[in-house]
Amino acid sequence: xxxxxxIQGFAPTLGLTVVYLSLVVLIPLxxxxxxxxxxxxxxxxxxxxxxRVLASFRVSFITSLAAATITSFFGFIIAWVLxxxxxxxxxxxDALIDLPFALPTSVxxxxxxxxxxxxxxxxxxxQDNFNLKIAYTPLGIVVALIFISLPFVVRTVEPVLQxxxxxxxxxxxxxxxxxxxxxxxxIFPNIFPALLTGFALSFARGIGEYGSVIFIAGxxxxxxxxxxxxxxxxxxxxxxxxxxxxxLTMLVASFLLLLLINLLQMWVRKRSGQL
Amino acid sequence: MxxxxxxxxxxxxxxxxxxxINLEIPEGELVALLGPSGCGKxxxxxxxxxxxxxxxxxxxxxxxxxxAQHVSNRGIGFVFQHYALFRHMTVFDNVAFGLRVKPKKHxxxxxxxxxxxHALLELVQLDWLHDRxxxxxxxxxxxxxxxxRALAVEPSVLLLDEPFxxxxxxxxxxLRLWLRHLHQELHVTSIFVTHDQEEAMEVASQVVVLxxxxxxxxxxxxxxxxxxxxxxxxxxxxxxxxxxxxxEDSQWLEHAGIVLDDPQGLIAHVRPHDIQIEKAQSxxxxxxxxxxxxxxxxxxxxxxxxxxxxxxxxxYAQMPNEQFKNxxxxxxxxxxxxxxxxxxxx
Numbered sequence: 022x023x024x025x026x027x028i029q030g031f032a033p034t035l036g037l038t039v040v041y042l043s044l045v046v047l048i049p050l051x052x053x054x055x056x057x058x059x060x061x062x063x064x065x066x067x068x069x070x071x072x073r074v075l076a077s078f079r080v081s082f083i084t085s086l087a088a089a090t091i092t093s094f095f096g097f098i099i100a101w102v103l104x105x106x107x108x109x110x111x112x113x114x115d116a117l118i119d120l121p122f123a124l125p126t127s128v129x130x131x132x133x134x135x136x137x138x139x140x141x142x143x144x145x146x147x148q149d150n151f152n153l154k155i156a157y158t159p160l161g162i163v164v165a166l167i168f169i170s171l172p173f174v175v176r177t178v179e180p181v182l183q184x185x186x187x188x189x190x191x192x193x194x195x196x197x198x199x200x201x202x203x204x205x206x207x208i209f210p211n212i213f214p215a216l217l218t219g220f221a222l223s224f225a226r227g228i229g230e231y232g233s234v235i236f237i238a239g240x241x242x243x244x245x246x247x248x249x250x251x252x253x254x255x256x257x258x259x260x261x262x263x264x265x266x267x268x269l270t271m272l273v274a275s276f277l278l279l280l281l282i283n284l285l286q287m288w289v290r291k292r293s294g295q296l
Numbered sequence: 297m298x299x300x301x302x303x304x305x306x307x308x309x310x311x312x313x314x315x316x317i318n319l320e321i322p323e324g325e326l327v328a329l330l331g332p333s334g335c336g337k338x339x340x341x342x343x344x345x346x347x348x349x350x351x352x353x354x355x356x357x358x359x360x361x362x363x364a365q366h367v368s369n370r371g372i373g374f375v376f377q378h379y380a381l382f383r384h385m386t387v388f389d390n391v392a393f394g395l396r397v398k399p400k401k402h403x404x405x406x407x408x409x410x411x412x413x414h415a416l417l418e419l420v421q422l423d424w425l426h427d428r429x430x431x432x433x434x435x436x437x438x439x440x441x442x443x444x445r446a447l448a449v450e451p452s453v454l455l456l457d458e459p460f461x462x463x464x465x466x467x468x469x470x471l472r473l474w475l476r477h478l479h480q481e482l483h484v485t486s487i488f489v490t491h492d493q494e495e496a497m498e499v500a501s502q503v504v505v506l507x508x509x510x511x512x513x514x515x516x517x518x519x520x521x522x523x524x525x526x527x528x529x530x531x532x533x534x535x536x537x538x539x540x541x542x543x544e545d546s547q548w549l550e551h552a553g554i555v556l557d558d559p560q561g562l563i564a565h566v567r568p569h570d571i572q573i574e575k576a577q578s579x580x581x582x583x584x585x586x587x588x589x590x591x592x593x594x595x596x597x598x599x600x601x602x603x604x605x606x607x608x609x610x611x612y613a614q615m616p617n618e619q620f621k622n623x624x625x626x627x628x629x630x631x632x633x634x635x636x637x638x639x640x641x642x
Contacts (some may be wrong), residue, residue, distance in 0.1 A: 140520035188380035191347050192442075194367045195374040196449055206397070210384045293384030294429030 042285030053272065056265040068266045072249060073242050078271070081248040084159055088166030093220045096174025097212070103175070104182040121169050126232030133165055134237040157239025162247060165237050166227040173226060174219030181215040210293060214286050221282040226276050244270070297358040297452040297485055298323045304353035306339055306509075313339045318400070321487065322500070326479045328500035329489045329625045332532070336509040337489045338457055344487065345455050346370050357452065366638035371444030373484075377458040379438040386425040387441050391416055394449035418445040419478075436467040443475075447482070460495065470540035472499050483502065493533050497521065505529050527641040530565040537571070537611050539564040539638075548602070548611060551584060552633035561640030568597065568614035570637045575623055576630035586629050589620075596620040600631065 137156040231249040255264035304317040342348035346367035417423040420440040524530035539545040
């Protein structure tokens with residue numbers, strides 16, 4: 022089907038898109054693939070099958086998923102408050118949300134490590150009252166990832182909530198729906214695709230995060246060592262092929278997971294008539 | 297069920313949207329809340345529904361005070377101007393919603409729900425669309441689905457907020473008649489809000505005219521049209537010519553055979569069809585000429601003006617097609633006027 026537009030420009034914009042994505046994404050990533058193809062299958066399994074590598078994969082994925090889940094929950098509530106209610110200091114709060122984007126991640130990591138370590142302000146309180154150790158454990162990684170991924174969920178859910186037709190809520194209430202039913206059957210299904218996008222972005226960000234994590238994680242092999250750190254370690258030991266193999270594996274795994282989230286999103290949209 | 301409103305007041309900040317509204321609506325009526333935009337008619341409807349809280353006053357449904365009750369417990373059906381269909385659900389699920397959210401004790405089983413939903417969709421003549429999503433429907437279809445959805449919970453009162461406001465003219469005409477027939481079939485007490493006097497007159501069994509947060513008049517359509525209680529109602533319901541006795545307008549009245557020795561008020565309102573017209577034999581007989589005329593279908597609207605007048609005021613008259621043909625008038629002809637009936641206000 023050909024559509025006529027006021028502004029013609031399919032060819033130049035697509036051309037630019039392809040060139041740009043090639044330069045920025047495709048060429049660097051294909052280098053990664055070629056580099057790892059130089060290794061044999063056995064070498065590959067050797068690197069990946071290493072217990073320490075497997076452990077750090079587990080740490081990375083579990084902490085990222087946990088952080089993305091928590092951010093999704095609280096990000097949704099924050100977006101809800103910001104969209105739904107007028108209150109003093111709202112603009113200030115709104116600006117605060119983007120701060121984790123602007124801050125160098127290493128600064129965030131150092132600050133978090135300082136307050137969450139056993140003799141830090143928050144760390145000591147948690148240690149004394151709940152016997153909970155945050156810094157230098159996987160929990161510390163989760164805290165750092167929650168911090169840096171906060172804006173993703175808020176900023177993806179916010180515009181959708183803003184556009185939400187509130188007469189749908191009134192209609193549901195007039196039909197006898199309780200407040201909880203209005204939320205669960207009307208509001209949430211309409212917000213869910215955006216929330217999933219926010220979740221996927223947070224997760225992707227968390228998997229690759231290095232700067233903030235290494236200061237608070239303690240980086241104990243088998244316990245709190247994340248994949249990006251392991252790659253850097255390999256590089257520092259001049260084990261370039263080892264580093265690329267791990268990187269590629271991580272890339273594929275993340276890609277598959279994101280694909281899965283996208284498929285889920287598509288399924289949700291299809292089921293609710295948005296496609 | 298009958299609805300009784302007593303002393304309803306509502307303010308938005310400094311703006312007083314409704315002032316001391318007292319209104320009684322008997323069971324089974326189809327009532328139009330009619331008024332210009334910003335007169336408070338939608339606010340009043342939302343207060344009856346419980347979507348908005350009144351600052352003071354009571355809402356009674358069938359003698360029971362429901363002022364403090366949440367909208368979900370009032371047993372009303374509400375139809376929104378922009379339909380407010382659940383866009384993530386199919387037409388079927390939309391209509392079934394009110395039945396599915398009932399507490400477990402009162403919830404019918406899925407088979408009963410399906411039967412009822414299909415019956416309602418047949419009632420609005422859209423059963424063939426049951427598996428579509430709202431975005432795939434036209435405006436008229438959406439509004440009929442919204443109505444079916446509201447009727448599913450068997451509301452004691454049906455409230456419609458400018459139900460045809462967002463539809464184009466021909467669809468609106470069809471739906472008006474359809475709503476009237478539906479009401480005759482179901483007999484559920486209904487109130488609808490409109491700013492279109494023609495719509496109110498055509499559909500409603502009773503009309504309530506609102507202006508600036510107050511009720512101006514309530515009555516059956518013919519009563520309101522033939523006996524408007526004040527100048528606002530007279531002007532708002534149908535076209536009318538306004539003559540001020542103390543201004544130059546009075547000459548018009550004298551030309552039209554109204555004796556102004558003892559006027560019944562300061563302002564005379566004359567409906568276009570209450571002006572009778574004759575062709576003048578000569579130009580000296582009358583200073584009034586036919587300036588232009590428009591074909592409105594069954595009737596002709598005539599624009600009359602006075603020669604050698606300071607103001608270029610125009611008076612409208614209206615007559616059946618046939619009559620106009622018999623008069624054999626053309627533009628610029630001098631005419632004689634006769635006002636058959638006028639409403640006087642101060």
